[in-house]
Amino acid sequence: MAENKTVGGGSLLIAWQLKGKKVLIVGGGEVGAQRIDSLLTTDAHIDLVSPSAGLHPRSKGFLEKYPSRITHIDQEFAFIDGRQTTTAFIDVGTYDMVLTALDDNALSRQIVEVCRAIRVPVNAADIPELCDFYFGGQVRDGPLQIMISTNGNGPRIAALIKDRVKNALTGKEGDALTKVGILRTKLKERAPGVGGDVGRRRMRWMSKLCEQWSLEDFALLNEEAMDQLLDEGWEHNAVPLPVQVVGKRKIGGILEAITTDWVRSLPSFTSFLAGIGFAHIVFRLYQARK
Ligand SMILES: C[C@@]1(CC(=O)O)C2=NC(=C\c3[nH]c(c(CCC(=O)O)c3CC(=O)O)Cc3[nH]c(c(CC(=O)O)c3CCC(=O)O)/C=C3\N/C(=C\2)[C@@H](CCC(=O)O)[C@]3(C)CC(=O)O)/[C@H]1CCC(=O)O
Numbered sequence: 001m002a003e004n005k006t007v008g009g010g011s012l013l014i015a016w017q018l019k020g021k022k023v024l025i026v027g028g029g030e031v032g033a034q035r036i037d038s039l040l041t042t043d044a045h046i047d048l049v050s051p052s053a054g055l056h057p058r059s060k061g062f063l064e065k066y067p068s069r070i071t072h073i074d075q076e077f078a079f080i081d082g083r084q085t086t087t088a089f090i091d092v093g094t095y096d097m098v099l100t101a102l103d104d105n106a107l108s109r110q111i112v113e114v115c116r117a118i119r120v121p122v123n124a125a126d127i128p129e130l131c132d133f134y135f136g137g138q139v140r141d142g143p144l145q146i147m148i149s150t151n152g153n154g155p156r157i158a159a160l161i162k163d164r165v166k167n168a169l170t171g172k173e174g175d176a177l178t179k180v181g182i183l184r185t186k187l188k189e190r191a192p193g194v195g196g197d198v199g200r201r202r203m204r205w206m207s208k209l210c211e212q213w214s215l216e217d218f219a220l221l222n223e224e225a226m227d228q229l230l231d232e233g234w235e236h237n238a239v240p241l242p243v244q245v246v247g248k249r250k251i252g253g254i255l256e257a258i259t260t261d262w263v264r265s266l267p268s269f270t271s272f273l274a275g276i277g278f279a280h281i282v283f284r285l286y287q288a289r290k
């Protein structure tokens, strides 16, 4: 891969925290349903303005399944001479984010203008110049979230790269990350505080552990094993071998932990055998020449 020389022209990649915040979606068609799907993951509250007659079956399904998380405002958004004439006035300024998913570009543009005037971040599906931020391809596994963005250059290519990324994962990442999250919470309870000496020691220990343990090792952790890891590791400023912690839990655990360690040492063992073989051949050739 070429060295990243980009010093401009990109966009900021962030994991936007929307828990407990309010998002307005205008249009509940196919794209609207995709937006609802993406937002449900964030624990935001969604207001959906869209007439019932035009709802996509997926949007209807979400409304039925999550009535406390999505409020359906069954009406058309409308403007006359730049003034909102929607039956029940929608105060765009009360939202943390606004998304339009409409088959009407002029209406999207009007909504975007209102949002921009009061600096509410807005995305108009498939109209790049009207977007303060773009959506991207998403790969998710528990707490792991990967966004693939081509910055508007090729959405279809983003979807294809997404498949490559999915194929490159083992399927254990989400589980391992969930366990690491719980372990870090437990560690912070034992060694509380932000920054300072404790913070630095905590970070060093966690980094070492993450480098020395595999994702599969972390996935095997249960709460009891986490406490043991903190007792024997953190409290003694050491990083125990996975087999010492997860291996003691259950026979399956031992086997799996030993197997992963054994598989990891396979390349060096193979080189060792190859070395012996090579030395043997050299010795034989030497003897034959004599
Ligand atoms: C990531 C994804 C998420 C999502 O929308 O949720 C997404 N588009 C997806 C698919 C997709 N969209 C389109 C096709 C048809 C094939 C093609 O044109 O390639 C396909 C392919 C397909 O369906 O497989 C049509 C299209 N899209 C935009 C335009 C307008 C233009 O480019 O001018 C046109 C052309 C309309 C026309 O030509 O008339 C614009 C945008 N679409 C974006 C996001 C933002 C940029 C993201 C980025 O570049 O990374 C941006 C800028 C704004 C935004 O909407 O946020 C999702 C793919 C990932 C996934 O599958 O997971």
Ligand SMILES: NC(=O)c1ccc[n+]([C@@H]2O[C@H](COP(=O)([O-])OP(=O)(O)OC[C@H]3O[C@@H](n4cnc5c(N)ncnc54)[C@H](O)[C@@H]3O)[C@@H](O)[C@H]2O)c1
Pocket (backbone or CB within 6 Å): 026, 027, 028, 029, 030, 031, 032, 049, 050, 051, 053, 054, 055, 056, 075, 076, 077, 078, 101, 102, 103, 104, 107, 125, 126
């Ligand atoms: N669906 C796709 O895969 C796709 C792909 C590429 C581009 N797009 C573009 O994305 C946009 C949305 O696509 P879609 O497939 O979701 O369209 P759609 O026609 O399925 O949905 C539009 C929704 O907006 C609602 N709506 C219409 N007027 C409204 C108003 N005044 N107030 C509130 N709601 C209103 C409709 O009832 C409907 O629910 C379009 O511009 C489309 O060209 C969609």
